[in-house]
Amino acid sequence: MKTLARRIGFYVIAFWAAVSLNFLIPRLMPGNPVDIMLSKLAQHGPVTPATRHSIELLLGxxxxxxxxxxxxxxxxxxxxxxLGVSVSLYPTPVSTVIAQTLPWTIGLIGISTVISFVLGVGLGTFAGWKRGSWLDSLIPVTTMFQSIPYFWLALILLYLFGSVWMISPLNGGYDVYTTSPGWNAPFVGSVISHGILPAATIVVSSIGGWMLGMRNMMVSTLAEDYIVTAEAKGLRPGRIMRTYAARNAVLPSVAGFAISLGFVVAGSIVTEAVFSYPGIGSALLNAVNANDYALMQGIFLVITLSVLGANLLVDLLYAVIDPRTRQRG
Structure with a gap:
């Protein structure tokens, strides 16, 4: 319990520090959201000092x-x-903007990250267990895709599957002309068809790292004494691979997955920009361009919570996967 309390205390302090930086960083950036709002209002007539003061209070x-x-x-x-009111989308509250964009990012980036992690770790496990097999020759190909600049890979896939073969839609999160948002078959099908290509881009570009890391850890783990002992006892190869080798080899990958899962909320700005996807990454990019302090702070706060929460979850998960990490207070 003392160890758990110390960890939670650390994350509370980290959250306070992140909130403080979240408050300071936008205010150190050039530009002023009040002036931006006043420039918009000035197009419709003169702006009085009272109006300026009211806008200052509104925007914090x-x-x-x-x-x-x-x-x-x-x-x-x-x-x-x-969380305040968005300047760039005035008078929409920041909480409303986040509520509208966050599900798109979690649905696309989150599912893609989980798929790439599961496939990469699974293939890496078999590649390390069966060294010299065809899976080993597959690893250089996957790492090659990872080395390609992300936006370049996205543009290539978008050109091939969106323009040349016309298999996938070119942009957007759904077809705004033929469907309307809601839990209906046409809308869900449109969302899936618009998300396949961005998701495939994320999986193709990231699966190589998970696969290579897991394969190397499996090779190192298979040389440990407890693996040799398990083999000498005549245990089934499948049990040795899953229970003894993979369970220990996956620990570094779990830590990396926690960080990736935490940053899912931040979205992939490049992906959402290339595919014009209506996620929180696009909202953050628009907020930075418009010096929208309130929206930037709201998005950064959600990102902070997600990263800290994911790392806390992995700290607890480590104790389940590897009991050796448990400490007595």
């Missing part, structure tokens, strides 16, 4: 307050779940 950038006062107000808003 009150110039009459010190930085410390703004920080305290920001923490108070977080406690009440108030």
């Amino acid at each position: 950038a009150d110039s009459s307050q010190s930085l410390w006062s703004q920080y305290v107000s920001y923490l108070g808003q977080l406690v009440h779940g108030d």
